[in-house]
Amino acid sequence: MQTRSSVEFRDRAASDESGRGRAASTEGGRRTRDRILQAAAQLMFRQGVAGTSIPDVQRHARVSASQIYHYFGDKKGLAAAVIEYQSAMKLEQQRPLLDHLDSIDALREWCERAAARLDAVHCAGGCEIGSLASELSDSDPSARVRLARAFAAWQEAIESGLTRMRERGDLAADEDVTALAGALLAAIQGGMLLSQVNQDATPYRRAVTVVIDHIADRVAAARAARSAADRRPGAGRDRATR
Amino acid sequence: MQTRSSVEFRDRAASDESGRGRAASTEGGRRTRDRILQAAAQLMFRQGVAGTSIPDVQRHARVSASQIYHYFGDKKGLAAAVIEYQSAMKLEQQRPLLDHLDSIDALREWCERAAARLDAVHCAGGCEIGSLASELSDSDPSARVRLARAFAAWQEAIESGLTRMRERGDLAADEDVTALAGALLAAIQGGMLLSQVNQDATPYRRAVTVVIDHIADRVAAARAARSAADRRPGAGRDRATR
DNA sequence: GCGAGATTGGAAAGTCAATTCCAATCGTCG
DNA sequence: CGACGATTGGAATTGACTTTCCAATCTCGC
Numbered sequence: 001m002q003t004r005s006s007v008e009f010r011d012r013a014a015s016d017e018s019g020r021g022r023a024a025s026t027e028g029g030r031r032t033r034d035r036i037l038q039a040a041a042q043l044m045f046r047q048g049v050a051g052t053s054i055p056d057v058q059r060h061a062r063v064s065a066s067q068i069y070h071y072f073g074d075k076k077g078l079a080a081a082v083i084e085y086q087s088a089m090k091l092e093q094q095r096p097l098l099d100h101l102d103s104i105d106a107l108r109e110w111c112e113r114a115a116a117r118l119d120a121v122h123c124a125g126g127c128e129i130g131s132l133a134s135e136l137s138d139s140d141p142s143a144r145v146r147l148a149r150a151f152a153a154w155q156e157a158i159e160s161g162l163t164r165m166r167e168r169g170d171l172a173a174d175e176d177v178t179a180l181a182g183a184l185l186a187a188i189q190g191g192m193l194l195s196q197v198n199q200d201a202t203p204y205r206r207a208v209t210v211v212i213d214h215i216a217d218r219v220a221a222a223r224a225a226r227s228a229a230d231r232r233p234g235a236g237r238d239r240a241t242r
Numbered sequence: 243m244q245t246r247s248s249v250e251f252r253d254r255a256a257s258d259e260s261g262r263g264r265a266a267s268t269e270g271g272r273r274t275r276d277r278i279l280q281a282a283a284q285l286m287f288r289q290g291v292a293g294t295s296i297p298d299v300q301r302h303a304r305v306s307a308s309q310i311y312h313y314f315g316d317k318k319g320l321a322a323a324v325i326e327y328q329s330a331m332k333l334e335q336q337r338p339l340l341d342h343l344d345s346i347d348a349l350r351e352w353c354e355r356a357a358a359r360l361d362a363v364h365c366a367g368g369c370e371i372g373s374l375a376s377e378l379s380d381s382d383p384s385a386r387v388r389l390a391r392a393f394a395a396w397q398e399a400i401e402s403g404l405t406r407m408r409e410r411g412d413l414a415a416d417e418d419v420t421a422l423a424g425a426l427l428a429a430i431q432g433g434m435l436l437s438q439v440n441q442d443a444t445p446y447r448r449a450v451t452v453v454i455d456h457i458a459d460r461v462a463a464a465r466a467a468r469s470a471a472d473r474r475p476g477a478g479r480d481r482a483t484r
Numbered sequence: 485g486c487g488a489g490a491t492t493g494g495a496a497a498g499t500c501a502a503t504t505c506c507a508a509t510c511g512t513c514g
Numbered sequence: 515c516g517a518c519g520a521t522t523g524g525a526a527t528t529g530a531c532t533t534t535c536c537a538a539t540c541t542c543g544c
Contacts, residue, residue, distance in 0.1 A: 016309050022490090023536080024489060024491090025489090025490065026491075026540090026541065026542085027541095028490095028491075028540085028541085029316075029490065029491065032492090046380065047380070048291035048292065048377060049380060050290065050379070051292060051381060052518095053530080053531060053532085054531070054532065054533085055530080055531070063492085064492060064493050064494070065493090065494085065532090065533080065534095066491085066492065066493070066494085066534090066535090067491075067492065067493090068465055069532090069533070070490090070491070070492085074533075075531095075532070075533095079254050085498085086330060093386065094447060110276070124380055125380060126376065126379070130376070130378055130435060133435060133438070133439045134372070134373055134376035134377070134435060134438075135290060135376070135377060136370065137368070137438045137439050138288065138289070138366055138367060138438070139289060139290070139293060144441070147439050148439050148440050149293060151439060151440075175534080178448075179448045179451065179452055180452060182436070182448045182452075183429065183448060183449045183452035183453065184446050184451060185432070185453075186426065186428075186432030186433040186435075186436055186445065186448075186449035187428050187429055187432055187449070187453075188432065188462075189429040189431070189432035189435050189436065190427070190428030190429055190430065190431035190432025190433070190435070190449075191432070191501085193372060193375060193376060193428075193432070193435075194424070194428055194431065195373070196376075196377050196379045196380070196391060197386060197389050197390050197393060198373050198390050199386070203424050203428065204428075205421075206421045206424045206428075206430075207424060207425045207428035207429070209421065209425075210421055210422060210424075210425035210453065210456065211425065211429075211452065211453065213456070214452065214453075214455070214456035214459070216298065217459060233450075248523065264520090266520085266521090267518065267519090267520065268510090268511070268512090268521075270510090270520095270521075271510090273519070273523090274521085295500080295501055295502085296501070296502065297500085297501070297502095304522050305522085305524060306499085306524065307502090307503080307504095307523090307524080308504090308505090308521085308522060308523070308524080309521075309522065309523090311502090311503070311504080311524085312520090312521070316502080316503075317501095317502070317503090485517105485544100486540100486542105486543100486544085487518095487543100487544095488522075488541100488542095489540105489541090489542095490539100490540080490542100491529095491538100491539080491540070491541090492538080492539070492540085493515090493530095493533105493537090493538080494534105494536095494537095494538105495534105495535090496533105496534085496535085496538095497532105497533090497534080497535095498531105498532090498533090498534100499530105499531085499532085499533100500526090500528085500529105500531085500532105501528105501529090501531095502518085502527105502529090503526105503527085503528085503529105503531100504525105504528100505524100505525090505526080505527095506523105506524095506525090506526105506528075507521080507522100507523090507524095508521100508523080508524105509520100509521080509522070509523095510517105510519105510520080510542100511519095511522070511523090511526080512517100512518095512519095512520100513516105513517095513518095514515105514516090514517095514527105
């Protein structure tokens with residue numbers, strides 16, 4: 001189940017990784033490692049990390065306990081790997097959209113894509129990263145920074161789109177794109193939480209719509225300012241050129 | 243610790259309550275019941291429901307296991323009581339502010355109040371309700387509706403303030419105050435999550451600021467439309483009257 | 485084909501949590 | 515006072531989970 005992707009999870013990002021999990025060196029090993037990771041990701045998303053036991057993962061991945069401990073060291077290591085996996089998964093799946101979030105329509109379509117996914121699963125689970133974040137942030141510091149990185153990558157994708165809009169003149173030169181990107185990400189996370197609780201995607205749709213409407217207002221304001229400046233060639237020349 | 247309040251938690255809201263927890267009938271009983279509730283609320287907020295064991299609660303409330311089971315039936319019943327407790331707590335503590343969210347300044351001050359609390363605890367825990375929501379929504383249906391009610395009460399407080407602004411003419415008559423209130427609530431929740439993960443209240447402040455700025459823009463737009471209508475007495479009379 | 489290291493199965497140790505039960509105490513009402 | 519229900523303490527039961535360990539099997543370079 002779950003859109004099977006081609007992301008093979010090689011030896012955990014070169015960064016830190018305090019755990020004692022070994023990387024797989026043979027082909028078969030890589031496959032079981034992946035199978036464990038996918039099962040764990042799915043279960044931890046649906047039932048939370050604390051609600052997912054190792055025997056649970058064993059059953060769903062059809063592996064024995066020793067394999068899990070062999071590849072991930074312990075449960076914390078498995079959770080850490082799941083965070084990286086989900087984060088990479090999201091970025092990978094959405095790359096084509098994420099790289100072109102430089103128009104109001106693109107933002108709307110991207111958010112609506114997520115809304116459709118919510119509809120499809122009747123709002124179960126909320127956001128893969130957000131759920132993990134809420135559960136682990138306070139209890140596991142190393143997971144917290146991992147999750148912070150994941151959110152940062154996400155926010156940067158939004159922000160870079162907005163920056164392009166600003167460079168293009170769709171947004172005023174002094175527009176705080178960081179704040180706008182952060183607000184949109186927050187609306188997404190908060191909206192998904194509310195939708196999960198209400199089992200209805202409407203709260204999510206409303207939240208992102210309001211924020212994107214706000215960005216659209218800023219675009220309109222920038223356009224108005226520009227055309228006003230054009231009418232009075234004396235002032236605001238810098239805003240029109242480039 | 244934690245702002246001790248006078249909310250005595252009587253016999254769980256008359257609604258459903260499937261659990262077998264008995265209400266306290268003597269004064270001493272009510273005190274221990276309260277002590278358990280406060281300890282459980284604090285622990286479940288800091289460590290999550292799954293991360294909080296009954297022995298944990300026993301130690302922090304200085305009670306024996308039988309007392310917990312006597313008053314709350316089982317762990318699920320305890321969690322349900324904690325949800326109601328936190329929800330009532332929030333409403334109670336913020337009543338003076340919640341009842342006057344009918345101006346941009348009031349909205350800003352209310353949100354900043356929460357931001358100051360985040361600063362004070364270094365963003366640990368996020369939102370008391372939001373954390374529980376993320377953990378329990380998918381696993382415990384009865385907890386889910388309880389949480390949905392809590393959020394709804396909250397959102398209604400915001401919405402009624404906006405409605406008053408609309409009636410007063412600060413917002414256009416066709417303004418969708420439900421969407422605006424929902425967006426603000428989502429920004430609060432999402433912002434708190436991001437702040438928790440980043441251990442920095444900035445993401446929260448940015449998110450709520452953007453949404454409130456948007457509402458402020460709507461107020462300005464309504465004012466502009468009104469004064470334009472005043473200048474041309476022929477059109478848009480309905481908008482000015484009442 | 486051989487051997488080192490990778491991979492796997494399954495049992496077992498040790499811990500701890502959820503819940504039940506029973507007996508003891510306390511308070512209060514008649 | 516006496517009894518009855520509310521309250522409390524603490525042990526006992528039951529089950530699950532994390533983690534370790536050892537032996538068996540497999541893979542692949544040589």
